[in-house]
Every structure is written in structure tokens, then in C-alpha cells.
Amino acid sequence: MFKKNLKILVLVTGFALMLAAWSTLTAKTNTDDSDVYQYLRLFSNVLNIVQDNYVETVDPQKLMHGAINGMLRELDPHSSFMSPEEYKELQVETRGRFGGLGIEISMREGVLTVVAPLDGTPADRAGILAGDQIIKIDDQPTLDMTLTEAVQKMRGPKGTEVTLTIIRKGEPKPLEFDLVRDTISVQSVRFRTLEPGYAYVRISTFQSGTANDLRKALNELETVNDPLHGLILDLRSDPGGLLDQAVEVADEFLNQGLIVYTGGRLESQKMRFEATKNTKPRDYPIVVLVNSGSASASEIVAGALQDHNRAIIMGEPTFGKGSVQTVIPLADGSALRLTTSLYYTPSGRSIQAKGIEPDILVAFEIPSQEEEDFVDPLRRLREIDLPRHMENARPSEDPKMDAAMEEARKILAQDNQLRRALDLLKGYRIMDNVRVR
Secondary structure, three states: OOOOOOOOOOEOOOOOOOEOOHHHHHOOOOOOHHHHHHHHHHHHHHHHHHHHHOOOOOOHHHHHHHHHHHHHHOOOOOOEEEOHHHHHHHHHHHOOEEEEOOEEEEEEOOEEEEEEEOOOOHHHHHOOOOOOEEEEEOOEEOOOOOHHHHHHHHOOOOOOEEEEEEEOOOOOOOEEEEEEOEEEEOOOEEEEEEEOOEEEEEEOOEOOOHHHHHHHHHHHHHHHOOOOOEEEEEOOOOOOEEHHHHHHHHHOOOOOOEEEEEEEOOHHHOEEEEOOOOOOOOOOOEEEEEOOOOOOHHHHHHHHHHHOOOOEEEEOOOOOOOEEEEEEEOOOOOEEEEEEEEEEOOOOOEOOOOOOOOOEEOOOOOOOHHHHOOOOOOOOOOHHHOOOOOOOOOOOOOHHHHHHHHHHHHHHHOOHHHHHHHHHHHHHHHHHHOOOO
């Protein structure tokens, strides 16, 4: 059974925290001790040669941190070393408030690549897209940068500027974006009613309090829409976050069964998370929207709901990050972020480098000019268009609701995946009401 008072947090993206058991640091390996000592002697000799003969005096800490960085760079794109300053930044990020651009990045085939911009951040407003490859930060090439170095360079006080040079598929030459850093305060859950009886919830990242915010949103939506006929859960461009929050979000829609499990070399890395019976039933149909920017924690939620046939997954294949990172604090205030296990969906699927395949594949389409102007191209002349037409004798009972529905209509006009999801929910209800006479 999933215990909400977890003593550790498992990191499923670059922006989440787990305090590992000390035993992880002393795990046994199959490497012969004599080989290790031989390599350590080699390292010590090189260190002494550099300190004694390099043209300038070198800070020993800088050398050691550089050596550790190089060692972890030989592993996988998500393992890295964090200086004390970087480790403090990570802890700040987990609380959902930090200074920077609001952009989640990863290494793909050695290239710094955008996983997703966070909603409402400078990166999002500037038009940075999932899949963009960052080749320069200011004037410095990113070819030899680690993930943590790149994140550090994009961070900074509010109001300061940074320039990103980006290669984008389909563009003939690199694009330059001049961005102004801001305080990134991530509101991870947003929600609204699309049409009476049909609700929309977006989760932009899984941080502390996301599951609780989701419960509040669902309670409000269920009160306004009584009954609630269907829900669209939008996980598009959600780069992930805390595993415990992903488990709680999935648990909100499941009453029993496995949500996710992890497997690694050590027994301590093997965990199972089970759903618990909800005190408040949420048994309405659900469509989950995903795309290539949906990673880690969002893939856990989508995979669990898909395996339990609890939701229809719609959109595009997800990012495919199926590894778990453990953050291990070190004595000097620095930390290791180390890949320690893989996670699996309830049916035993690993999505590592594969992702979640949608049940219904729907590519995102750029809206036409008519859609941008919110004009229905199929609309013909109607009574309401005639001069001196008689008004409806029954005025709206709720002007605020009318305004909300008009805003929702504009949002739907610009998002074909969201329209398809809403149509699917409405069609399900219509067919459910059809009876053979």
C-alpha cells in the first residue's frame, strides 16, 4: 500500500528531490578492489602532476568537482554532480519557486534539448518549443556543458537578460531568443469548465502540493458541474516532478491496484505503490492529453490510467524518460544525482526511450487564420444576424457563466487536440444514452 508519509522522495525528473538511505553510498559492486585502488592511484598521480606543473595555481576543489562531473558524464544524461549552490537551487525548485526562464531541459544524443517550457514563463511566452535544441547560451556553445551547468547559466536574478540560440526542426537557420529572467512561481494545477458538465484540468509539473491542489480543483469542478459528465486531464508538456505526487494524482482516479513499481540493482531501490480506495468517488470518463513534452511523472500517471482502462490517452507519443534519479547529499553540502532504477507501469511496461503510446493518435495542428479569429467557417446566415430580429425572451441566468463559456470556446478554437478530447467525452455520453427501441 502506498504510504503518504514517505520518508524519501524519488526524483523522476531533473527538478525533484529524494534523500537516499546512507547504505546506498556503501553499496557493494562486482569490481575487484585491487582494480579500484589501481585507478585511484592513477587519479592521484594525475592530480599531483596537474597541481605541481600546470601553468597556474589550480583550486583543488575545482579540480575534484571537475573530475566527479567527468565521471558522472560517462553514465547517462540524468546523472550529475551538484555543487553546494546547485544543490540548494534544486531544493528551491522542488518548492515551485525559483529565478530563471522556466524551461525543462535534457540531453538527447549529446545535444541540450528542450523537454518543455513551463506555462506562463519567459520561455513559454517567447515561443520556445519542446524539441528545440539549444546550441548556445549567450555566446557560449553548449556542446561540452553538463545539464547542471546549462541550468546554472539560464538562472539569474529577475530582470536580467539571457540569449538562447536554438536549432528547430523545419527552420533553415538557428533562431535567437532574447529572454528576460523572471521569478518562476509555478502554479502546477489550473482548471476550468469547458461546457456545462465537462471539465478541464491542466497539470504543468508535479511539485509539492500538486495532488492536494488537484483535489481542490476537482471538488470545485464537481460542485459547479453537478453531475460532471467527463474530465480532460492535460499533461502535455509536463516535464514531470515528484514521484509521490504522481502516485497521489493517479490514486485520485483509481480505487485499487498497482500504480507504478521501480526496479534496480539493490533491494532498497525496488518499490511498489498501490492505489487506495477513495473516500469520494470520481468515476466519470477521463481523457488524458499527452505529447512529446510529457515526461517522467506525467508518464507514470498516463501509464497507470491506461493500464487500468481508467482513461483514454490521446495526443502524441510521450518523451520516454523511465529512469529514477536519487539525490544523495554529500558531506560538503554538494550532492550526487544518480540514476538508481527504472520504473514500470502496472502491466510491466518500461517506457524508457519509448514513451507512452496514445490510444488515439492526434497531432497538434497550428490553427488557421479563421480559427485564430474565432470564426466558424461553416457558419451561415441565421435569425440572430437579421436586422430587427426578436430577442430571446429568456435572458441568460448567469452572465458570468456565459463569459466563461465564451472564453472556453476561444480556447477550444485554438487547440484541436482539446476539441477532439471534448468531442470524445460528449460522444461517449450520447452513445451511452442511446437505446435500441
